[in-house]
Amino acid sequence: MGMNVGSGSGGEPDVMVDINTTPLIDVMLVLLIMLIITIPIQTHAIKMNLxxxxxxxxxxxxxxxxxxxxxxxxxxxxxxxxxDHAALDSHLQQVAAEPVQAEIHLLPNKLVPYKDVAAVLASAQRIGATKIGLIGNEQYMQ
Structure with a gap:
């Protein structure tokens, strides 16, 4: 009967120099979970005194x-x-000169180009009429 014997060098087996990362990952996951639990929940509410x-x-x-x-x-x-627009400007100047400005209600037709509406709004802003609003918006709802 025979027996298989090593090469006879009698040396120790090679030492493994790689670090075991499994415990490190476990510790990091536990720390992450603890951090998530301890962070207060952010509320996006604005406190107002109404x-x-x-x-x-x-x-x-x-x-x-x-x-x-x-x-x-x-x-x-x-x-x-x-x-023309000059007549509109003179009327708007009268409104802007008053101590208590009148409310301007702007009612554009559904088919009017926006540039015409924007020109009226720009004139009112340039002259200083501040109380202006669009009315009749329900005609655009479908």
Whole structure:
């Protein structure tokens, strides 16, 4: 009977120099879970002090001026046609000069180009009329 014997060098087996990363990964995962649990939940709420009840109505109702813009770009001031943009500017200057400005309600036709509406808004801003709003927006809803 025979027996297989090594080469006879009698040396130790090669030492493994690689680090075992499994415990390191386990520790990092535990730390990550603890960090996630301990972070407070962020609330995205804004705290506001809102008034309670209905505010009283204003003592004097503001004057309302309605500017209509027709589909071809013609403008009307409270139902009266305006000749051109200079007439609109003079009316807007009168409104802006008042101590309590009148509310300007802008009612464009559904078919009017936006450049005509933008020109009226730009004129109002340039002159200093601040109380302006678009009305009749329900015609655009479908």
């Amino acid at each position: 008034p309670v009840g209905n505010p009283p109505p204003p003592a004097v109702q503001p004057e309302v001026v309605q500017i209509d813009i027709d589909f071809d770009g013609t403008m009307m001031w409270n139902g009266q046609p305006l000749a």
